Each structure stands twice: as structure tokens, then as C-alpha cells.
Amino acid sequence: MYAFLLALGVVFLAELGDKSQLLAMTLAARRPALQVLAGVSLAALLLQGLSAGLGAALASAVPMRTVTVVAALSFLLAAVLTLRRSDDVGPLTPARAGSTVLLSFAALFVAELGDKTMLASAALAAHESPLWTWLGGTAGFVLADALAIGVGMTLFRRLPVRAVRLGTAGLFAALGLVLLAGLL
Numbered sequence: 001m002y003a004f005l006l007a008l009g010v011v012f013l014a015e016l017g018d019k020s021q022l023l024a025m026t027l028a029a030r031r032p033a034l035q036v037l038a039g040v041s042l043a044a045l046l047l048q049g050l051s052a053g054l055g056a057a058l059a060s061a062v063p064m065r066t067v068t069v070v071a072a073l074s075f076l077l078a079a080v081l082t083l084r085r086s087d088d089v090g091p092l093t094p095a096r097a098g099s100t101v102l103l104s105f106a107a108l109f110v111a112e113l114g115d116k117t118m119l120a121s122a123a124l125a126a127h128e129s130p131l132w133t134w135l136g137g138t139a140g141f142v143l144a145d146a147l148a149i150g151v152g153m154t155l156f157r158r159l160p161v162r163a164v165r166l167g168t169a170g171l172f173a174a175l176g177l178v179l180l181a182g183l184l
Contacts, residue, residue, distance in 0.1 A: 024040055035099070040149075052133045079171075
């Protein structure tokens with residue numbers, strides 16, 4: 001259960017102000033919100049599952065010290081990626097063909113493939129239960145994007161995105177440094 005809560009918190013914070021929230025808001029502005037959320041949820045399940053599986057495979061195939069270094073560096077890389085501006089997702093043109101669920105799934109999957117949340121989940125799964133990391137990461141991802149869909153653009157009018165981004169980067173950096181400190 002610890003892995004679930006840790007992954008939920010880390011992924012939720014990482015997604016705040018991220019491009020997936022902006023993409024989900026954009027899609028929900030022109031399409032049914034529940035269908036967008038369904039597509040987001042499917043993408044999160046797959047992405048977080050891939051991440052947790054990769055982390056678990058890495059942990060069983062590589063010495064734990066190496067896994068810890070890679071995990072720490074992944075968190076530090078996630079901190080750097082978080083500091084980069086990710087709010088450059090422009091408006092999407094409304095698609096006439098295909099379902100909203102499929103469109104939302106595909107857009108989120110491609111946008112998030114290799115993103116910092118995948119790195120974080122893989123690093124967590126290398127140290128914690130991959131199953132609980134997968135479930136917690138998926139829950140954190142879906143909750144963050146559901147918040148974006150539900151609250152809409154007012155979220156970014158009230159919360160300074162820069163402050164959220166800096167706080168999340170600080171969290172990732174701290175996790176990376178704690179892992180490295182444990183090696184000493």
C-alpha cells in the first residue's frame with residue numbers, strides 16, 4: 001500500500017501543470033468530458049503499466065546498487081524535465097472521425113510516452129511493488145487529469161503554474177538525492 005500511495009502522490013504532482021492536463025482540457029472543451037477521461041484513463045493504465053514493468057524488469061536483471069543509481073538519476077532527470085516549459089500544447093482541431101475515447105487515448109499516449117511520469121514510475125517500481133506502483137501511478141495520473149477536466153482553465157488562473165512546476169521539480173530532485181545519499 002505504501003508503493004500505491006507514493007506512486008499516486010509522485011505522479012499526481014508531476015502531472016499538475018503538465019501537457020497532459022492541457023491536452024485533456026483542450027479535448028474536453030469540444031468533446032464529452034467522461035469520454036475524454038475514459039481515453040485518459042486507458043492511456044494512463046498502459047503507460048504506467050509499461051513503466052512499472054520496465055522498472056521491475058530492471059530491478060531483477062541488474063544489481064540493486066546500479067538500479068538505485070539509475071533510479072536516482074531518473075528522478076533528477078525528471079526534475080530537469082519538469083522545469084522545462086511543457087505548456088506549449090496548442091489547440092486541437094476538432095476531429096470528425098473516430099471516437100472521443102480513442103482520440104483521447106491516442107493523443108495522451110503519444111504526448112506522455114517517455115515523459116517524466118514514466119521515468120518516475122519505473123524508478124519507483126524498481127524499489128517498490130510494481131503492481132502497487134502501476135495502480136498508484138495510474139490513479140495519480142487519472143486524478144490529475146480529471147482535476148484538469150473538471151476545473152478547466154480556472155485551475156491555471158488561480159494556481160501559478162510556475163510555482164507548481166518548481167515544487168514538483170524540487171520533489172523529484174529530493175527523491176533522487178535521497179536515493180543517492182542512501183548509497184553512501
